[in-house]
Amino acid sequence: MDNAAFEMHEDGTHNTSSMGKMNTSSRMEKKRQWSLMSVFLVCLLACTVTTAVGVLILSLVYVYNSQPHSQVHLGLEARPLQTTVPIVQKAVDPKFQFLNHLPKSKVFEFPGGAIQWARYRNNVKDYLSVEEEAFGSSLNSQRSQMTLGTLRIKSSGLRAPHWHFNANEHGYLVQGTAWIGVVDDGGAVTTYNVTAGQVIFFPKNTLHWIKNVGNEDCFFLLFFSTHDELQTLDVDDVFFSVPEDIASRSLKPEGGINFIRTFQKQKEDQGVNLPPNLAELVINPSYVQSPDSLVWRYFYDLKGSKEYRFPGGVIQLAQYWKNASELSNHEKIFSEFLNQHQNALTLSTLRIYNNGLRQPHFHFNANEMGYVISGCAKVGIINTQGTIEFDVHIGDVVFFPTGTQHYIKSSCDEDLLFLLAFSTGDQLQTLDMDDYLQATADHILAQLFFKKQSEFKKIPKFKEDQAINLP
Structure with missing residues (x-):
C-alpha cells in the first residue's frame, strides 16, 4: 500500500544525510588546510630562529677574532665580557743562546765542596731561569757535544770515585793542588799530581777520583763531551745499592756479611766528600805518582806547552796534532791517546x-765553549740573523756553534783569560777574517763590494799572524 507520508519522510531523511556528509567533508578539508599552514609557520619560525642564532654566532666570532685574545675571554656559558690581565711570557734575549751567567746558576753543595753547571737538562723545571733554559736548549739543539761544570773541592776534600756513562771528561785546574787516580780495565791504577794550569783527561766509563792535597781550595773547570744530560755514578752509591750478600761474596772481607753491614749510608750526598773526623779515619796518606808512560795519557801540562804568540795575545793548546814532530815525548803520548777516543775535546787557553x-x-770542525777566568770582554757573534754583541765577565760561559763567525775584544785594564773547549779530538781547523779576505781575488771583492779593484791594495798583509791583534 502506497504511503505518501512515508515516501516524503524517506526522501527528507536522505537529503538530510547527504547534507551532513557534505558538511563533515568540508570541516575535514579545513582542518587539513590548517595543519599544513601550521607546519609551514613552524618551519618558517624555526628557519628564522636558526638564521638569527647563526648571525649572532658569526657576530661573536668576529668580535672575538678582531680583539687580542689576552684581553677578551668568551666562555662557553653566558658571561659578561671581562677584560683580564694578560699572562705575558718574558721575552728571552737572543744572546742567551750563546751566553750563560754561570755565577747565577744553582750551587750544588756537598760536605767537601760545590758544583755548578752550564748544561742541558731533560726537565725544564730544573732550570733556574728562562735565560739558563735558552742556553741549555741551544747546546742540545746544536748537538754541541759539550757540557761545562765548575768543581770546587775544599782542602782535604775528595771528589768521590765515579765514572760517566755518556761523556769523556776534560778538566783544567785553575787553582790549587790535586792528586788524581784513574782505574783502567782490569783494575790497573794510574795516579798523578796536578797543579794550576794543567789539564786532566778521563775517557768515558773510566773510574776516577780527585783529592785536594793542598791548603787552599781546588777549583776545576770541567768539560764533558755530551749535549744531553750528563749521566754519572759514584762508587758509594753503587756499594749501597748492591745487596749485602752480593757485596760480601764479591769482596770476601774478613767477617763476611757482618762486615758489610757495618757500613752506614750518609744522609748527605758524598759526591764531594769531607768527613768531620777525617784525622781519625786516615793516617799518613801516600800520594804517589805512577810512571810517566801511564800518567801522560791522562795528563797534559798546558801551562808548560808551546805558546803561540800574536801581537795582541797568546794561545796554548791541548789537542791532537797531525804533525807531532815538534811535540815532546810526553805530549805525543797525550796527543795519540786523545785521538783514540770518540768525541774527545780540545782544550785551549x-x-x-x-x-x-x-x-x-x-x-x-768544532763547536766552541769558553769560560772567563779573568778580565772582561765584548763578544760578537755573526750569523744568518745578523750580529749579536754582549759583554762577558769572570765566570761567564760562551758558546759558538760550528761555522759561526765570532770575535772577542778585551775591554778591561787587565788581560782577558779564557779557557776554551772545542768539540773535536782531531786537530782544530780555523779560518780568520783577514786570511779569507786576503785569499779572495781583488776583482772578486771589487765586484762584490762595488769598489774599484785598486782599493783592496790598501788592506795590508802582515808577516806576523794577526789572529789576536792590537790597534
Missing part, C-alpha cells in the same frame, strides 16, 4: 792583552 782583539773567525 786564550790570553788577550788589554784592548786586544781576537779577530772574527770560525771553526770548520
